[in-house]
Amino acid sequence: MLKETELLIEKGEMLPLMEEFYTIQGEGYHTGKAAYFIRVGGCDVGCHWCDVKESWNAELHPPTKTDSIVEKAKKYANTVVITGGEPLMWNMDYITKKLKDSNIKVHIETSGAYTLSGQYDWICLSPKKNKLPLEEVYQSAHELKVIVYNKHDFKFAEEQAALVGSKCELYLQPEWSNREKMTPLIVDYVMEHPKWKISLQTHKYLNIP
Numbered sequence: 001m002l003k004e005t006e007l008l009i010e011k012g013e014m015l016p017l018m019e020e021f022y023t024i025q026g027e028g029y030h031t032g033k034a035a036y037f038i039r040v041g042g043c044d045v046g047c048h049w050c051d052v053k054e055s056w057n058a059e060l061h062p063p064t065k066t067d068s069i070v071e072k073a074k075k076y077a078n079t080v081v082i083t084g085g086e087p088l089m090w091n092m093d094y095i096t097k098k099l100k101d102s103n104i105k106v107h108i109e110t111s112g113a114y115t116l117s118g119q120y121d122w123i124c125l126s127p128k129k130n131k132l133p134l135e136e137v138y139q140s141a142h143e144l145k146v147i148v149y150n151k152h153d154f155k156f157a158e159e160q161a162a163l164v165g166s167k168c169e170l171y172l173q174p175e176w177s178n179r180e181k182m183t184p185l186i187v188d189y190v191m192e193h194p195k196w197k198i199s200l201q202t203h204k205y206l207n208i209p
């Protein structure tokens with residue numbers, strides 16, 4: 001990669017863009033809200049059930065000028081969701097400042113495994129056992145969304161809930177390929193432990209991106 005590109009990526013003025021799309025937030029607290037998604041490539045967390053493994057190798061996703069990403073986003077929606085890949089592998093200061101300057105609400109989907117750059121109206125933390133979140137992300141999360149693949153994940157969810165702030169919204173989301181088995185267990189769990197809510201990947205039921 002050119003030294004110049006490398007420097008721009010370091011400053012967040014370029015990002016390895018995988019895709020961008022206008023859709024409806026399918027998951028968690030903001031389910032149902034129209035939003036423009038910016039999916040940044042690169043992730044080394046390695047969840048075996050990840051539904052976007054094509055994002056993992058950052059080199060497959062072209063470094064793209066952040067200004068042009070922001071200009072496009074502005075045309076679509078007043079809410080942008082930054083996701084990936086793991087967006088916090090990159091410097092998010094520049095893109096989030098540009099979006100905020102345009103009065104756009106900025107949300108992020110993150111595993112929390114990297115230092116928290118950028119400024120956000122909403123942080124959705126989805127912790128992963130293989131690479132746990134950093135303390136600063138637990139403290140800043142507005143929403144904790146634990147993916148439930150097996151029964152042990154309920155225990156993991158409680159351990160993670162003990163680490164976030166008292167106002168953080170708590171969600172259990174079935175892992176998609178195991179949803180028929182785990183969704184009924186999540187339903188029972190939420191009724192027994194009503195501090196939790198269930199989050200479904202509603203965009204997949206709706207057949208939208």
Ligand SMILES: C[S@@+](CC[C@H](N)C(=O)[O-])C[C@H]1O[C@@H](n2cnc3c(N)ncnc32)[C@H](O)[C@@H]1O
Pocket residue numbers: 043049050051052083084085086087109110111112125126145147173174175176177201
């Ligand atoms: C693809 S990840 C990208 C952002 C970040 N790397 C993360 O994991 O939070 C976006 C969201 O999808 C969730 N997710 C990924 N694969 C899933 C699956 N197979 N079933 C349910 N949720 C999944 C993640 O836990 C996360 O909340």
Ligand SMILES: Nc1nc2[nH]cc(C(=O)O)c2c(=O)[nH]1
Pocket residue numbers: 023024025026027083084109203208209
């Ligand atoms: N509609 C829709 N909602 C989403 N919420 C989180 C997503 C993600 O992949 O980060 C996602 C996604 O990929 N599509």
Ligand code: SF4
Pocket residue numbers: 043044045046047050051052053055084085086111128
């Ligand atoms: S952290 Fe997110 S993008 Fe990375 S493997 Fe896990 S679910 Fe996929």
Ligand SMILES: [Mg+2]
Pocket residue numbers: 051052
């Ligand atoms: Mg998704």
